[in-house]
Amino acid sequence: MSVIILFIDGVGLGAEADYNPWATESTPNLNRLLAGRNLVADAVGRASEKSLLLAADATLGVPGLPQSATGQATIFTGRNAPQAMNHHQSGLPFRRLREWVEQENLYLHAQRKGYTITFANSYTPEFFDLPTTRRGWVSVSTCAIRSTGQPLRTLDDLLAGRAVYHDLTRRFLARKRGDIDEISPETAADHLLGLACEHDLVVHEFFLSDLAGHKQNREEMSWVTRHYDVFIGSVVNQLRQHDLLLLVSDHGNSEDLRVKTHTMNNVPLLAVTSDIAFLDEMEKARELWDLTHITPVALQWLENHN
Ligand SMILES: [Zn+2]
Known part of the structure; x- marks a missing residue:
């Protein structure tokens, strides 16, 4: 029994409107999880x-548009990063925020309690070839998993089905390298679930949604929504008794193609599990959820089930 966290960058809960690809594109699997909505x-x-969909506040009481570095740091530490840094910080975290994440985070908490953890994303040989100075300049997810001392997943892991590429289908890799084929999002889901069989906590990060949102690129968003929908549908179909799936984002963006920037919208926290009592508790826990609540929910679930 595992917690699977699907982190998807730049997806807010927007309106049923023609500028929102999450409303206009076909997403039958999400619709099934959301009672047709x-x-x-x-x-x-x-x-x-x-299945329970909560709206989580990404602004965290700090003025300005929510951003990736502090949003992700909050998700993966359970602490209010924009408040600690005095502002929302975009992109990759600066040193102070990086050290703040490395000091205490979801993976470290879980490991200390004896749970096995992993970050499903794989890294390319180019990443490992970067000079150490540049390699220090990494995402929150990377510095969080590195703080545990676990090796990062490699291209060999990926090709052996022991990792999931950030874009799910490896299409970016396939474009660059003739020896790598694209796979289906269903196969990516199988690989993720393989990791879930071996670990108590598995995290995957997807960020094409944020990139497409910044570009206001409808075609790209169409690819993102369709493929992510199949991926999550396939993961949910194969959840084992009492696995917990949490889908969460760090800030809004792709749900409003009228703007290039992030949005102030709440983000989705979608929880799927056959542990109905756990969802009951989540549902009545509080009026307003925010990004600081993801880590405690994951840890609570691990404590209840292991
Ligand atoms: Zn962004």
Whole structure:
């Protein structure tokens, strides 16, 4: 029994409107999880016994648009990063925030309690070839997993089905390298679930949604919504008794193609599990969820089930 965290960058809960690809594109699997609704603000609530969509505040009481570095740092530490840094910090974290994440985070908490953890994303040989100075300039996810001392997943892991590429289907790798084929999002889901069989906590990070949102690129968003929908549908179909799936984002962006920037919208926290009592507790826990609550929910679930 595992917690699977699907972190998807730049997805807020927006309106049922023509500028929101999460509303206009076909997402049958998300619709199934949301009692026929799209992944929009109106869908918040208990869609079924086994699935609950909450709206989480990404602004965290700090003025300005929510950003990736502090949003992700908050998700993966359970602490309010923009408040600690006095502002929302975009992109890759600066040293102070990096050290703040490395000091205490979800993986370290879980490891200390004896749970096995892993970050499913794989890194390319180019990443490992970067000079150490440049390699210090990494995402929150990377510095969080590195703080545990675990090796990062490599291209060999990926090709052996023991990792998931950030874009799910390896299409970026396939474009660059003739020896690598694209795979289906269903196969990516199988690989993720393989890792879930071996670990108590598995995290995957997807960020094409944020990039496409910044570009206001409808075609790219169409690819993102369709493929992510199949991926999550396939993961949910194969969840084992009492696995917990959490889908969360760091800030809004791709749900409003009228703007290039992030948005102030709440973000989705979608929880799917057959542990109905756990969802009941989540549902009545509080009015307003925010990004600091993801880490405690994951840790609580691990404590209840292991
Ligand atoms: Zn962004």
